[in-house]
Amino acid sequence: MNVIRIGIFVLHWFVGIGAVAGGLAGVSDPTGAAVGITVDALERGPFRDYFVPGLFLMVVLGFGNLVAGFVFRKRPGRAASLISLALFMVLALWILVQVYVMGVANAVWLHWLYLALGIAGAAGVTVWVCGTVPADEFEPPRVDVGPSYLFTGQIPHLLLLAVMVPGVLMLADGGLRGGYWLGIEDRYWLYFSLAVVVAHQVIVAAIFRLQLVYQVLTHLFGRWDLVAWGAMFVPLLVLRLITLAGLGLSSAGTVDAPAVVTVLVAVLLFAPAAYTLWSVARWFGLRRALGGDHFRRRYREMPLVTEGAFRYSSNAMYSYAFLLLWAIAILTRSQAAIATALFQHAYIWVHWYCTEEPDMRLLYGETPARREPRSTVG
16 A cells, blocks of 8 residues: 555656646746747637646646645545545546647647546545545445446446447437527537436446445545535436436427427426425435435435335336426427437436346345335436
8 A cells, every 4th residue: 555655646746746847838928839839729728828727737736736745645544635536636637628629639648648647646546545544434335245246237238328329319310400509509419418317327337336345435535425426416417407408498399299288298297206306305315315325334224215206116216207307308399308318217227227226136135126226316
């Protein structure tokens, strides 16, 4: 572990010194002429010169990494680890934004080097935390599995996803007519919506497995692990609804149906979805719905919920709550939105059978159909 600790320190200082030098160049000469670049590379970005990017590079990624490296070397606890993890993730994101603004064709080897350093640093901090910061005090569920369990069910998951994505693109294509909402074309709303859905469910699968095998979030955030998970989960959940609505509004009216009929159908679909969400809030609880049994043993010991929508289905969230997506899509009379709602509803069952069902068997040792799925969406 001491090798990892020294490696993280070295990474911080290597990145920090380079960022201070690069940032000073941008601040002292915002035109970029001093380092042989021009402002033409910023055409796709929000800035007209290199002063603000240079200032960010110097202060956040420069001095920030130098200070974080020193702190991590002296007192490598949970707080220092979180700061280091955040800086390495910011570095990776910074490089990805640069490559987007400049164009992939204009990226040089240094971009890919620093992207790799950001990813390596984040991975190193995570390994360090899991090996040195205790998690047992917060009663994470202990299961007797090895690293291979991370991949259980994920090959069928990826194969089904590889079939479903082309399928939804084919179904949606006939309903894309170049419409716009909020200045964004319907085709890009479709891509954004699908990307959010796939990213959401892949992240959920990864976090659930990493939490069961290594208790990663508990090591990183301690008693705030479920709060941190909620901060990742909920924005993506909201984005699923927003992007579907954006797709529906940008391609509205591509399904020839009377407005009164679509409104009536949407209301009929919305009612059980709303009742299910109310049942979750009333009897299930948000922490348990987020997948609390992957984080705390006490959630596994709670009795089954049989009130509200759960009396009609042991999988009420996946059976009924997803009808809200259908209601949004049908209300807009959008072929592309309806196809995407179908994709979302089908994909959540892929998640259940490939990720949550094996997890339930592991956690409860019984037929998963008897247990309510632990997460709301994802």
